[in-house]
Amino acid sequence: MALIDLKKKEIYCKIVYYGPGRSGKTTNLLYIYNSLPEKFRGKLLTIETKGERTLFFDLLPLSLGKIKDLDIRLQLYTVPGQSLYKYARKIVLKGVDGIVFVADSLRIRREKNKESLEDLKEHLLEWNIDIHEIPLVFQYNKRDLGEIGIPILTIEELQEDLNRELKAPYFEAVAPKGIGVFETLKTISKMSIRYIVQKYLKYSD
Amino acid sequence: MGIRVLTPEKVSRLEKLLRNYLLSIGVNLALLIDEAGNILVSSGKNADVDVTSLAALAAANFGATNQIARILGEDDFSILYHKGKKDNIHLSKINDDIILVTVFTDEVPLGLVRLKANQLAKQIQEL
Numbered sequence: 077m078a079l080i081d082l083k084k085k086e087i088y089c090k091i092v093y094y095g096p097g098r099s100g101k102t103t104n105l106l107y108i109y110n111s112l113p114e115k116f117r118g119k120l121l122t123i124e125t126k127g128e129r130t131l132f133f134d135l136l137p138l139s140l141g142k143i144k145d146l147d148i149r150l151q152l153y154t155v156p157g158q159s160l161y162k163y164a165r166k167i168v169l170k171g172v173d174g175i176v177f178v179a180d181s182l183r184i185r186r187e188k189n190k191e192s193l194e195d196l197k198e199h200l201l202e203w204n205i206d207i208h209e210i211p212l213v214f215q216y217n218k219r220d221l222g223e224i225g226i227p228i229l230t231i232e233e234l235q236e237d238l239n240r241e242l243k244a245p246y247f248e249a250v251a252p253k254g255i256g257v258f259e260t261l262k263t264i265s266k267m268s269i270r271y272i273v274q275k276y277l278k279y280s281d
Numbered sequence: 282m283g284i285r286v287l288t289p290e291k292v293s294r295l296e297k298l299l300r301n302y303l304l305s306i307g308v309n310l311a312l313l314i315d316e317a318g319n320i321l322v323s324s325g326k327n328a329d330v331d332v333t334s335l336a337a338l339a340a341a342n343f344g345a346t347n348q349i350a351r352i353l354g355e356d357d358f359s360i361l362y363h364k365g366k367k368d369n370i371h372l373s374k375i376n377d378d379i380i381l382v383t384v385f386t387d388e389v390p391l392g393l394v395r396l397k398a399n400q401l402a403k404q405i406q407e408l
Contacts, residue, residue: 077378079319083289088319121334132345135318135337151318151337167344171317275284 077171078272080146087146089268090153090171094196095178096188097129097157100217103251104178105136105152108261111254116140130156133168143269150265157192166199174211174268176260177244178251179234181218183227186237193238207242211267214239214246215260220253285315292322294408299324302401303383306393309368310384313375313405316340321379330384339372339382362391371395375402 079088093101102122109120118137123130136152153172155165177196179189197207214234222228229237231248239246245263249256295313299322303311310325310332318337347357361372371383371394381401383394 077315077317077319078284079315079317079321080284080286081292081321082287083292090317090319118333119331121331121337123338132341133337135334137333151333153337163348164345167341167348170340170344171315171319272284276286279284279286 078173078275080272080276085146086149087143087269087272088149088151089173089265089272090151091174091176091264091268092169092172093152093154093176093178094165094169094192095157096180096185096192097159099157099178099180099185099189099192100249100251101154101157101178102128102130102134103217104176104215104249104257104260105134105154107251107254107257108138108152109136111258112138129158130154131161132156132164140265143273148265148269152261159191159195162195165195166202169196169199169203172200172203172205172210173272174213174264176213176215176264177238178215178217178249179238181216181228181234182221183229186229186233189234190237211264211271212242212244213260213264213267214244215249215251215256216246217249217251217256219248219255220250285321287321291408295322295405296324298401298404302397302404303394306397307389308383308385308394310382312336312339312382314340314380314382316344316378316380325384335382339370340380343372343374343380360395371398373398373402375405379405 095101121135123132134154138150141148153168155168200207216234247256247260251257299311304325310327312323313321314336318340320336350357359374363370369385373381375381
């Protein structure tokens with residue numbers, strides 16, 4: 077649930093990076109954290125990880141610009157991707173305002189992407205959110221792996237598997253190098269803030 | 282998906298309640314947060330506490346404990362209490378979506394915190 081604090085003149089927006097295990101959700105946050113000057117970012121919170129896995133969530137608070145006279149505060153969260161952490165994902169999705177689905181381009185991860193999207197739809201429904209209504213952006217990550225001979229899915233295949241019906245914006249990405257990372261963030265932030273403001277205008281009518 | 286709008290009047294009233302009920306008995310820090318991890322209002326000494334992370338973790342902690350409750354056949358656990366060497370934290374559910382986070386030292390009796398938290402919850406529910 078978005079929050080607008082008219083005393084501090086701030087608007088809070090929760091964006092969750094979703095997707096299968098090891099698709100690069102935390103890498104997106106790390107790249108954003110390392111690229112932004114301190115005045116735009118808060119402390120990066122990561123809950124102890126085992127190996128390269130996120131166990132509960134990562135959180136990166138950002139303050140990016142203004143809308144009308146309200147400061148925009150984004151809270152970027154990741155979820156643990158492995159199927160074992162189903163309940164943890166559900167908890168992190170509580171009150172979400174926008175979703176980035178980070179899909180793995182590796183061909184062997186094709187089914188994992190689809191399973192994760194189904195899992196997302198299911199959890200959103202548990203919180204009474206329709207995936208067609210909430211701001212959503214796809215990020216097809218690891219596009220560079222094809223160049224070194226590892227079999228990857230084509231964009232057409234990824235679109236067909238995940239985005240055929242949803243028709244959400246999508247970006248190709250190589251998260252460790254930052255390719256597509258800020259494009260994804262910019263688009264989901266704009267969509268989410270627009271969505272919140274529309275709701276607010278309705279509320280204040 | 283909803284939206285919560287806090288007017289300056291509402292924030293001032295909530296801050297006043299936190300001061301009157303909790304800071305007055307010696308609590309160091311009191312926060313009202315939602316289950317998404319947003320801070321609605323905070324009151325007290327928070328100079329060295331990262332309240333953004335505290336709120337996110339407290340909300341997640343509450344959410345995780347609720348899931349444990351459901352596995353055990355309970356609806357939820359409405360109170361959580363963690364005891365440290367010097368600081369303690371008490372989390373209590375105010376209503377469907379709002380959690381009260383209270384941080385206090387051993388000098389403040391837990392029973393008093395619980396009593397005041399209960400009274401405060403009633404006041405907030407009436408708002």
